[in-house]
Amino acid sequence: MKKRTVTYALLILSVLFPLFSNSSWITIGTTFVIYSIVSLSQDIVLGRAGMFDMGHAIYFGMGAYTTAILNSTYGVPVLLTIPFAVVIPVIFAVLLAAPIVHLKGDYLLVATLGFNIVFEQALKNNLFGITGGPNGIFGVGVPSIFGIEFSSQASIYYFSLFFLFLTLMIMNNLEASKTGRALHFINEDSLASETIGINTRFYKIFAFAISAALSGLAGVAFAVQYSTVSPEAFNFIQSVLFFTIVIVGGQSSIPGVLIGTFLMFVVPEIFREFATARYFVFGIAMILTMILRPKGIWPVKFGRIPKYIRH
Amino acid sequence: MNTFFQQLVNGLTIGGIYALIALGYTMVYGVMKLINFAHGDLVALAAYIGLTIFMKVGTSSSGLSILLIVLIGTIMIIVFAGMMLELIAYRPLRNAGAPRLSAVVSALGASMVLENGMMLLWGPNLKIFPSNILPSSTWSIGGVIISSAQFFIIVSSLVFMLLLHLFINKTKLGTAIRAAAIDQEAAQLMGINVNRVIVTIFVLGSGLAAIGGIFVGIYYREVYFNMGWLYGLNAFVAAIVGGIGNIPGAMLGGILLGVFNAFISGYVSSSWSEAFTFILLIGILIFRPTGILGERVAEKV
Numbered sequence: 001m002k003k004r005t006v007t008y009a010l011l012i013l014s015v016l017f018p019l020f021s022n023s024s025w026i027t028i029g030t031t032f033v034i035y036s037i038v039s040l041s042q043d044i045v046l047g048r049a050g051m052f053d054m055g056h057a058i059y060f061g062m063g064a065y066t067t068a069i070l071n072s073t074y075g076v077p078v079l080l081t082i083p084f085a086v087v088i089p090v091i092f093a094v095l096l097a098a099p100i101v102h103l104k105g106d107y108l109l110v111a112t113l114g115f116n117i118v119f120e121q122a123l124k125n126n127l128f129g130i131t132g133g134p135n136g137i138f139g140v141g142v143p144s145i146f147g148i149e150f151s152s153q154a155s156i157y158y159f160s161l162f163f164l165f166l167t168l169m170i171m172n173n174l175e176a177s178k179t180g181r182a183l184h185f186i187n188e189d190s191l192a193s194e195t196i197g198i199n200t201r202f203y204k205i206f207a208f209a210i211s212a213a214l215s216g217l218a219g220v221a222f223a224v225q226y227s228t229v230s231p232e233a234f235n236f237i238q239s240v241l242f243f244t245i246v247i248v249g250g251q252s253s254i255p256g257v258l259i260g261t262f263l264m265f266v267v268p269e270i271f272r273e274f275a276t277a278r279y280f281v282f283g284i285a286m287i288l289t290m291i292l293r294p295k296g297i298w299p300v301k302f303g304r305i306p307k308y309i310r311h
Numbered sequence: 312m313n314t315f316f317q318q319l320v321n322g323l324t325i326g327g328i329y330a331l332i333a334l335g336y337t338m339v340y341g342v343m344k345l346i347n348f349a350h351g352d353l354v355a356l357a358a359y360i361g362l363t364i365f366m367k368v369g370t371s372s373s374g375l376s377i378l379l380i381v382l383i384g385t386i387m388i389i390v391f392a393g394m395m396l397e398l399i400a401y402r403p404l405r406n407a408g409a410p411r412l413s414a415v416v417s418a419l420g421a422s423m424v425l426e427n428g429m430m431l432l433w434g435p436n437l438k439i440f441p442s443n444i445l446p447s448s449t450w451s452i453g454g455v456i457i458s459s460a461q462f463f464i465i466v467s468s469l470v471f472m473l474l475l476h477l478f479i480n481k482t483k484l485g486t487a488i489r490a491a492a493i494d495q496e497a498a499q500l501m502g503i504n505v506n507r508v509i510v511t512i513f514v515l516g517s518g519l520a521a522i523g524g525i526f527v528g529i530y531y532r533e534v535y536f537n538m539g540w541l542y543g544l545n546a547f548v549a550a551i552v553g554g555i556g557n558i559p560g561a562m563l564g565g566i567l568l569g570v571f572n573a574f575i576s577g578y579v580s581s582s583w584s585e586a587f588t589f590i591l592l593i594g595i596l597i598f599r600p601t602g603i604l605g606e607r608v609a610e611k612v
Contacts, residue, residue: 052412099597105411106346110551111596114589117544121586237540240419247416280427286420287400294409 041214047251050187055112061234063219093212136230250296326569327468332546335516341556351543357524393517554605
């Protein structure tokens with residue numbers, strides 16, 4: 001009961017946040033919301049399904065680039081780009097994941113990292129002449145509905161927050177569903193899950209697909225928030241950060257992942273004057289966290305197994 | 312045909328460097344089953360240290376003795392850094408029996424510390440490596456141009472690889488390393504001090520990384536703080552291509568990848584070369600995940 005109260009309090013706080021903050025804090029809040037969606041979606045693949053995916057920025061970037069290209073180059077309204085920004089990353093996630101999901105641990109990590117580097121180089125080399133090369137694409141518009149434009153920072157915050165709530169809802173449902181249990185079992189013991197008839201290959205690809213869809217949504221919000229997209233925002237260093245957030249925060253733990261995102265993307269904004277030293281400090285913090293709390297800052301707690309089963 | 316041989320020489324030079332770096336990855340992975348993400352940054356650190364030592368001892372004169380001082384000094388410092396890395400970032404996790412992913416994140420953290428430490432110490436801008444470390448003579452053999460730096464890098468990479476090969480196969484400590492790579496627990500039961508084995512591979516790996524770093528400086532003549540990722544990733548790909556955990560595999564993989572890279576740059580496009588490297592890697596992972604020389608091991612249930 002108490003946990004639920006805290007959750008609702010935090011949700012209400014996140015809705016009321018723009019009312020008592022100035023515009024620069026709302027910008028930081030929007031950044032936090034967008035990166036939270038990506039980190040949570042990374043958690044589906046890495047934390048829940050246990051696949052070492054170090055190329056998650058690809059799907060985030062595909063969503064952002066899809067919105068940017070459609071809106072800025074072809075003049076499609078932002079809201080109409082959303083279906084494309086979700087479907088395109090999903091298609092690529094299925095195509096890219098299908099040949100490699102059977103790879104174990106580090107091999108999968110390196111393969112996905114490789115995809116990310118190919119993706120970044122494709123963006124930089126202006127593939128098909130639509131990605132804008134190393135500078136990216138400028139001038140992405142804002143969403144509008146019935147002539148009302150979401151142009152203020154607060155409205156973009158709510159636009160992103162809507163996606164975050166959607167993500168949290170999906171993750172909550174996932175936890176209680178057959179798919180969620182299957183992913184969890186695959187993570188614990190892939191071979192055992194296969195022997196009792198779980199189609200591990202299907203569920204692994206499914207995990208990639210759903211997390212790519214959510215990252216694509218985050219990409220839309222990113223394109224709207226910064227009104228520009230460039231290859232650096234989606235390179236493999238970003239993927240390394242998302243990977244780190246999940247492990248440092250706590251795998252398959254929603255509060256853990258949110259704390260991780262907060263530490264990685266909000267704390268640096270507070271300590272702006274030490275900007276150059278920030279990753280130096282982060283590196284030390286990462287090592288220390290792993291030594292002191294190997295399962296993350298806020299590890300997930302599962303129900304306790306009754307004593308008579310344990311022996 | 313000339314382009315072919317020219318790119319072959321260029322490829323062998325880069326390949327020699329990749330092989331030296333890949334050996335560090337493959338030895339650590341073989342024994343600890345850990346991708347040592349900070350290894351590439353040791354390479355970058357070596358280039359900086361080499362540059363700093365060279366600036367102190369011999370900007371005006373050049374010669375073999377100066378080069379030897381630079382090499383030995385850098386190797387000593389990088390070996391110390393590698394040992395510290397193991398002691399601070401990996402050993403506490405190993406002793407606590409932490410999950411494997413924690414070690415991966417700790418390695419990423421160490422990489423961040425090294426990379427940004429270098430940026431704070433030497434600044435974010437590219438530094439130019441002096442050209443007078445080696446005499447700048449070139450030879451032309453049937454139209455193919457070989458510089459003294461290339462000749463020196465190819466020959467000495469081969470020498471260092473041969474030395475490592477002898478150490479691993481002919482000495483007691485080398486045998487212990489091979490045993491720990493096959494089965495750490497069994498090795499421990501046979502009285503092998505696995506911690507000492509791990510320190511040894513970090514000493515060897517860091518030493519080779521130091522040499523690789525100086526060669527990078529000599530060959531590309533530029534140093535920047537985040538170049539470790541580039542050389543580290545390429546070397547890691549080389550280790551996988553050859554079969555990770557397999558020492559001759561890393562040597563073969565390094566040289567093959569270097570030549571592959573050079574041909575892609577020469578015949579296709581240099582702005583796509585990284586993408587091709589990783590397409591090659593993904594192809595290898597899909598069709599032969601254990602690499603060229605890796606053995607197929609049945610999964611124990």
